[in-house]
Amino acid sequence: MNLKDIPFAKLLDISESNSEFLFELSDDEKYTNHLGTVAAAAQFSLAEFASGQWMLNSFPDIAPQVIPVLRKSEVKFRKPAIGRVRARAIVNDDTRQLFISELLLRKRALLKVLIELVNDDLEVVMSGTYEWFIQLQIPRIVLNN
Numbered sequence: 001m002n003l004k005d006i007p008f009a010k011l012l013d014i015s016e017s018n019s020e021f022l023f024e025l026s027d028d029e030k031y032t033n034h035l036g037t038v039a040a041a042a043q044f045s046l047a048e049f050a051s052g053q054w055m056l057n058s059f060p061d062i063a064p065q066v067i068p069v070l071r072k073s074e075v076k077f078r079k080p081a082i083g084r085v086r087a088r089a090i091v092n093d094d095t096r097q098l099f100i101s102e103l104l105l106r107k108r109a110l111l112k113v114l115i116e117l118v119n120d121d122l123e124v125v126m127s128g129t130y131e132w133f134i135q136l137q138i139p140r141i142v143l144n145n
Contacts, residue, residue, distance in 0.1 A: 001063065003053045012042065014049055021086040021118075022050040022057075031085075038081035043117055043126045047075065050087035051113035051130035058096065062103070068134045071110065075128035083120055090114045099134075108135040 004014050004023060017024040025031050025038065025046050033039040048070060056063045091113055102109035110131055117126040 001056055003049050003056070006049075008045070009049050012045055014046060017086050021088050022053050024084055024086040027083040035080070036082075038083075038085050038125075040077060043077070043081060043085060044073075044075060044128070046085060046087050047115040047117055047126065047128045048073070048130055050089060051115050051128075051132070054089035054091070054113055054115075055111060055132060055134075058091070059100070062100075062136075065137055066103075066134050067137055068132050071131045071133040073128055073130045075126060077126050079123065079125050081117065081119060081125040085117050085119060085125060087115055087117050090116060103134060103136065108133070110134070 002016075003009055004016060012025070013028075013030075014023045014025065016022075023046060025042060031038045031042045052068065052070075055068060095112065099109050099111045111134055112129050112131045115128050115130060116124050119125050
């Protein structure tokens with residue numbers, strides 16, 4: 001699954017980026033606010049979609065078997081974003097292993113994904129932690145009457 005195909009992502013016109021970056025918002029006036037910079041809501045949404053896509057890309061074997069829900073986030077806008085903005089995930093291997101272990105043991109787990117948004121000069125314009133609650137789907141039992 002590619003999250004850019006979700007209706008809200010289509011509305012925002014989020015597009016895929018190169019291998020280092022997950023998604024991006026183009027240099028387009030439609031993303032700007034009253035100051036002429038990329039609106040905070042557009043940046044937040046880009047980062048949220050990128051964190052979810054990172055999760056799907058990182059765990060392709062379990063992705064179809066889980067229900068992920070964004071639980072909380074904390075973001076910091078570091079400098080005004082002007083022009084194209086790209087999102088990358090930064091997650092260490094310990095976080096990945098701990099998540100998988102807990103998910104397999106408890107059938108649910110929390111996963112924190114750090115996202116950085118950068119401008120064309122690769123300056124970080126926003127950083128955020130997106131915490132996902134992820135639960136394994138319970139198989140549905142169909143009873144025939």
